[in-house]
Amino acid sequence: MPDQVAARTKAVETISRVYRSHGFQPVATSAVEELSTLLGQGGGENEKLIFKIMKRGEALERAAAEKAELADLGLRFDLTLPLARWYSKHGSTLPHPFKAFHLGPVWRAERAQKGRYREFTQCDIDIIGSDSWGAEAEVIAAILKVFEAFGLTGVKVHLNDRRAVDAALAAAGIPEDKRGHACVVVDKLDKIGKDEVLKELEASIGAAGAASLATALLSGGGVAADPLDKIAASVKTLVPGAEIEIDPSLMRGMGYYTGPVFEFRHASLSGSLGGGGRYDKLTAKFGGAATPACGGSIGFERLMLILEEKGQGLDHAAPDAVVTVFDDALRARSLEVGAALRGKGLAIDVYPGTGKLKAQFKYADQKKAGYAIVIGPDEAAKGVMNVKALATGVEQSLTLDEACALIAGKH
Amino acid sequence: MPDQVAARTKAVETISRVYRSHGFQPVATSAVEELSTLLGQGGGENEKLIFKIMKRGEALERAAAEKAELADLGLRFDLTLPLARWYSKHGSTLPHPFKAFHLGPVWRAERAQKGRYREFTQCDIDIIGSDSWGAEAEVIAAILKVFEAFGLTGVKVHLNDRRAVDAALAAAGIPEDKRGHACVVVDKLDKIGKDEVLKELEASIGAAGAASLATALLSGGGVAADPLDKIAASVKTLVPGAEIEIDPSLMRGMGYYTGPVFEFRHASLSGSLGGGGRYDKLTAKFGGAATPACGGSIGFERLMLILEEKGQGLDHAAPDAVVTVFDDALRARSLEVGAALRGKGLAIDVYPGTGKLKAQFKYADQKKAGYAIVIGPDEAAKGVMNVKALATGVEQSLTLDEACALIAGKH
Numbered sequence: 129m130p131d132q133v134a135a136r137t138k139a140v141e142t143i144s145r146v147y148r149s150h151g152f153q154p155v156a157t158s159a160v161e162e163l164s165t166l167l168g169q170g171g172g173e174n175e176k177l178i179f180k181i182m183k184r185g186e187a188l189e190r191a192a193a194e195k196a197e198l199a200d201l202g203l204r205f206d207l208t209l210p211l212a213r214w215y216s217k218h219g220s221t222l223p224h225p226f227k228a229f230h231l232g233p234v235w236r237a238e239r240a241q242k243g244r245y246r247e248f249t250q251c252d253i254d255i256i257g258s259d260s261w262g263a264e265a266e267v268i269a270a271i272l273k274v275f276e277a278f279g280l281t282g283v284k285v286h287l288n289d290r291r292a293v294d295a296a297l298a299a300a301g302i303p304e305d306k307r308g309h310a311c312v313v314v315d316k317l318d319k320i321g322k323d324e325v326l327k328e329l330e331a332s333i334g335a336a337g338a339a340s341l342a343t344a345l346l347s348g349g350g351v352a353a354d355p356l357d358k359i360a361a362s363v364k365t366l367v368p369g370a371e372i373e374i375d376p377s378l379m380r381g382m383g384y385y386t387g388p389v390f391e392f393r394h395a396s397l398s399g400s401l402g403g404g405g406r407y408d409k410l411t412a413k414f415g416g417a418a419t420p421a422c423g424g425s426i427g428f429e430r431l432m433l434i435l436e437e438k439g440q441g442l443d444h445a446a447p448d449a450v451v452t453v454f455d456d457a458l459r460a461r462s463l464e465v466g467a468a469l470r471g472k473g474l475a476i477d478v479y480p481g482t483g484k485l486k487a488q489f490k491y492a493d494q495k496k497a498g499y500a501i502v503i504g505p506d507e508a509a510k511g512v513m514n515v516k517a518l519a520t521g522v523e524q525s526l527t528l529d530e531a532c533a534l535i536a537g538k539h
Numbered sequence: 540m541p542d543q544v545a546a547r548t549k550a551v552e553t554i555s556r557v558y559r560s561h562g563f564q565p566v567a568t569s570a571v572e573e574l575s576t577l578l579g580q581g582g583g584e585n586e587k588l589i590f591k592i593m594k595r596g597e598a599l600e601r602a603a604a605e606k607a608e609l610a611d612l613g614l615r616f617d618l619t620l621p622l623a624r625w626y627s628k629h630g631s632t633l634p635h636p637f638k639a640f641h642l643g644p645v646w647r648a649e650r651a652q653k654g655r656y657r658e659f660t661q662c663d664i665d666i667i668g669s670d671s672w673g674a675e676a677e678v679i680a681a682i683l684k685v686f687e688a689f690g691l692t693g694v695k696v697h698l699n700d701r702r703a704v705d706a707a708l709a710a711a712g713i714p715e716d717k718r719g720h721a722c723v724v725v726d727k728l729d730k731i732g733k734d735e736v737l738k739e740l741e742a743s744i745g746a747a748g749a750a751s752l753a754t755a756l757l758s759g760g761g762v763a764a765d766p767l768d769k770i771a772a773s774v775k776t777l778v779p780g781a782e783i784e785i786d787p788s789l790m791r792g793m794g795y796y797t798g799p800v801f802e803f804r805h806a807s808l809s810g811s812l813g814g815g816g817r818y819d820k821l822t823a824k825f826g827g828a829a830t831p832a833c834g835g836s837i838g839f840e841r842l843m844l845i846l847e848e849k850g851q852g853l854d855h856a857a858p859d860a861v862v863t864v865f866d867d868a869l870r871a872r873s874l875e876v877g878a879a880l881r882g883k884g885l886a887i888d889v890y891p892g893t894g895k896l897k898a899q900f901k902y903a904d905q906k907k908a909g910y911a912i913v914i915g916p917d918e919a920a921k922g923v924m925n926v927k928a929l930a931t932g933v934e935q936s937l938t939l940d941e942a943c944a945l946i947a948g949k950h
Contacts (some may be wrong), residue, residue, distance in 0.1 A: 148856060148858075154856065182610055247570060
């Protein structure tokens, strides 16, 4: 709806401004990717949620005849894989390290629910080409600055290291083929609680493994301080008062993460407001050199949901005035007045048609305009217009310059 | 690439500003539509270019077993059908008439070439609920104002009426099943010339029909003056100096047009910069009431192509300064300085990592930053920083406030 789109546009501009003020440069990739870019690259559960696009023409006929794969393309389910594919092609022409800001829709074929849609927008920033923990700190801080720009308080950063998780899984003696499932179970901690997680772990990996994992991941025993402490300290330098918790149970679903991972949580949301991590091995999968990289993403729909609850989710984007059209013969005069007022920087809506003035006034109300202007035969003859303030009902007969001053002053 | 994305973002903001200053309200629809929304609604040749999305899970298995249609969704190939579908659902809650501004990517499975891509952006405006020729005039004028905002001169409006085309086809005695083809041939006029068009028409519909059509569509005999003259006059009121030609050979491919159609052409482009027309019967196809409507679209990629040729296609979006990082111990100081300068409204890039200063200066050059700032142990001890203007090589030792004044003044 218009009020929502206007608010979203404004939010995108805010996000873009904050990211760009931190030196991130905008990039864009296509919505459609080769299936080979999307599959088998560590996308985890999301790979099962790809909208697949059918081959076309002869290629489709041939595939059907040969009982081969009928799809060749897919809608991207995140922005990280497309960025890594894009960077492996263009990286050599870019500043090094490269700080990317990447915004656009992604698609996942899952059941829609509040704050979760099949098409949704992600706002990613990534630093490609730096193996420093300073990169994680900057990504996290820039995202926190976005929340700050919206006046959103109470965002908490959860921080963990994938290498600690891997070490804990190995130490617990969990076979490779059960590690993914164990992670999924641990990841439910904030939804089902520690006791239920333990029960599920015992059922799938036995009591000894479960106990070992519980110590390492549910109680904080397994996380090495370095580099998470440095990242946390750096973030606090950039964003005084930032709330950061080192959380050994934090998983993040994607298989492509190789080091620190992080997530942004807010009390008013189950699930996260966004997250990210380090993915040092991803660009190499697309034929480029292995390039250290890390990045993070804001879940735009969830941010808008919180802003809506705060009353910041709508933007009326109302015109300053609606110029009514008395009849077809006087349309030219209304158009001239509209163009002249627009020339002075006002947003002016000339009624698109003709019809009873009552309907045109209703239209001006529906558009939430500040003023409605009538130019009938008398006004046209005298070179004036009747300007009605819609909030108060006060009407005045004014020249163009007077009308402009009134309307510009009011808004 | 970043410079292109930044320029495109700026162009979208300009277009949005112009449309909104004319009272158009932003709306958004999803990229993915039911195939039933996209097929058989008058999309013409574009229906053959749909990227179809496969059914998922059990529905796919069932369809395969029953040899039924394997796809259920498709990527939109224009914004008009999705808008009509959206309006038929939401129209009753909107201002009436409703002036929509609709921007987003569309997809067509055709061979990519210069200025024509498989994924491209359309910027549509539509007025739904007005049967007045004033609506066409306003749509055309607002689009011309967009070109004006980019300083783009020499855009010519071609104007025709579908009803005149239909009358000419009927008068020429062309059977219904050959009319579509005849239109496609006439539409090639500006590419292949009148003689070739005539030859092709004679071959497909015979000499008599071809002669009749030539009189009506290639020489201007068949266009009724009303309402095209009124539209043209109104546009000229809104956009003094607008070039408008009533062109009986103008076709516009879509079958959903029912009245006036128009196209924007520029000498530097074969094909059009955009176009549109009246489509009074479309909303009724989606279950709503039949609502008179007209709209127009700017081909965004073609606009950007022309702007690039004019040297307006890139925007460096460079940071004001890059703060280098002397070593990990001094990173906190660099981060503090970066945050402080950003707090004064500057775009500040702190080097994301550590490394030789030479590499960091190269990075600042690559980012096209105005200044590079160094804070080594000496500077940190004295509470100053070394600020180097990258264009001149001049270095100065400055306090934070002095640096801020220098950098803000320069940019």
